[in-house]
Amino acid sequence: MNAFLTDMAASLPEAAETGFALTGPLGGLRTGGQVRRVASGALDSLGDRVAAGFAAAGPQAVIGGALPFDRDGQDCLWISSRRRPDRLSIVPQQPARALSLRPEPAPAGYAQIVAKALRVMEHDAGRADALRKIVLARTLHYQAAEPIPVEGLRARLAEDPAVTAFRVALPGVSGPRWLVGGSPELLVQKKGARVVSNPLAGSSPRRFDPVSDAQSCSALASSEKDRREHAMVVEFILDTLSPWCRNVSAPQGTGLTSTRSMWHLGTRIEGDLKDPETPSALLAAALHPTPAVCGLPAARANDLIHQLEAVDREFYAGAVGWCAADGDGAWYVAIRCADISGDCARLYAGAGIVPGSDPAAETAETGNKFAAMLAALGLPADTALQLND
Numbered sequence: 001m002n003a004f005l006t007d008m009a010a011s012l013p014e015a016a017e018t019g020f021a022l023t024g025p026l027g028g029l030r031t032g033g034q035v036r037r038v039a040s041g042a043l044d045s046l047g048d049r050v051a052a053g054f055a056a057a058g059p060q061a062v063i064g065g066a067l068p069f070d071r072d073g074q075d076c077l078w079i080s081s082r083r084r085p086d087r088l089s090i091v092p093q094q095p096a097r098a099l100s101l102r103p104e105p106a107p108a109g110y111a112q113i114v115a116k117a118l119r120v121m122e123h124d125a126g127r128a129d130a131l132r133k134i135v136l137a138r139t140l141h142y143q144a145a146e147p148i149p150v151e152g153l154r155a156r157l158a159e160d161p162a163v164t165a166f167r168v169a170l171p172g173v174s175g176p177r178w179l180v181g182g183s184p185e186l187l188v189q190k191k192g193a194r195v196v197s198n199p200l201a202g203s204s205p206r207r208f209d210p211v212s213d214a215q216s217c218s219a220l221a222s223s224e225k226d227r228r229e230h231a232m233v234v235e236f237i238l239d240t241l242s243p244w245c246r247n248v249s250a251p252q253g254t255g256l257t258s259t260r261s262m263w264h265l266g267t268r269i270e271g272d273l274k275d276p277e278t279p280s281a282l283l284a285a286a287l288h289p290t291p292a293v294c295g296l297p298a299a300r301a302n303d304l305i306h307q308l309e310a311v312d313r314e315f316y317a318g319a320v321g322w323c324a325a326d327g328d329g330a331w332y333v334a335i336r337c338a339d340i341s342g343d344c345a346r347l348y349a350g351a352g353i354v355p356g357s358d359p360a361a362e363t364a365e366t367g368n369k370f371a372a373m374l375a376a377l378g379l380p381a382d383t384a385l386q387l388n389d
């Protein structure tokens with residue numbers, strides 16, 4: 001067998017618990033036919049492993065899965081002998097019964113790490129490599145009374161037409177493990193020579209009452225702090241894509257975009273590749289991590305994330321997506337997601353911190369970002385805002 005493919009089916013409980021599926025505004029795709037793991041590795045070897053995978057599996061194959069947040073971490077990619085349109089099971093399914101939901105860290109602990117990051121920024125002022133932005137995350141540990149129905153959860157997330165609802169089988173320690181989420185953020189799509197990215201950064205919550213909802217939207221539109229936070233991401237993506245492209249720009253500028261639970265600032269970036277066969281996986285690897293999930297300068301933000309965050313991100317804030325043999329594909333920022341093993345799940349949410357951020361407001365923002373996943377799990381969407389420890 002080709003050294004770049006490993007047959008994982010034997011070590012997983014059921015053959016069905018392999019592969020990935022994605023459904024969203026750009027269409028749906030799931031693995032089909034024979035599905036195998038691509039030998040895992042760090043991002044720097046992704047191009048070689050993807051090329052070897054297609055050389056072994058042929059031009060009908062599709063490679064996809066999850067890239068971890070850490071560039072040096074091990075990815076989890078699947079190669080499927082053919083791709084199938086995703087047929088989401090839209091049969092309404094009862095969510096599992098909840099037993100407990102525990103914030104890790106407690107909201108007050110999260111506010112403290114935000115305050116620490118702000119002190120680093122203050123201390124840095126004037127330095128050439130000053131920390132300008134850092135994205136800090138917190139988690140909720142959810143325990144259900146029975147196994148969480150993964151496809152049912154994904155179907156509930158997919159009810160929001162603004163998100164791409166995904167599931168990726170992950171290497172489980174004892175039994176099946178999945179990354180499941182509904183991402184509103186396109187890291188990169190590549191179709192022929194065309195490349196598109198749609199970064200989001202800058203957030204405010206959706207409100208039930210239309211007047212309050214419009215106020216939340218206009219407060220975000222006029223927030224200087226959020227515009228600053230957003231502009232860093234756009235600049236980074238334009239700079240990173242530019243060597244790969246003949247032209248790249250953001251012709252429509254920055255606008256407001258929404259999911260069912262959040263408003264965001266968003267910018268559509270478009271370009272034409274110099275080499276139309278550039279694999280989408282390579283573009284995703286070049287862009288990851290953007291300042292929408294890490295910070296600027298990236299190395300300093302990354303170090304501080306490791307020092308301050310109590311729970312390892314693993315696949316949260318990495319990327320999920322797919323790549324075909326001709327390079328076409330789409331990758332999404334792995335946010336609004338949970339790492340699910342049987343009857344427990346870890347939910348993640350982060351917020352961008354810049355000078356001027358307020359720890360309490362960032363704690364509330366992360367609370368609001370849990371809403372979509374909590375609602376899909378059958379819990380009140382504002383549960384995270386009510387938890388204190």
Ligand SMILES: C=C(O[C@@H]1C=C(C(=O)O)C=C[C@H]1O)C(=O)O
Pocket residue numbers: 135137185200201202203264292293335336348349350351352353369
């Ligand atoms: C980090 C997350 O979201 C990112 C951070 C945002 C922000 O700080 O405003 C907005 C959208 C995402 O790029 C998350 O949802 O966990």
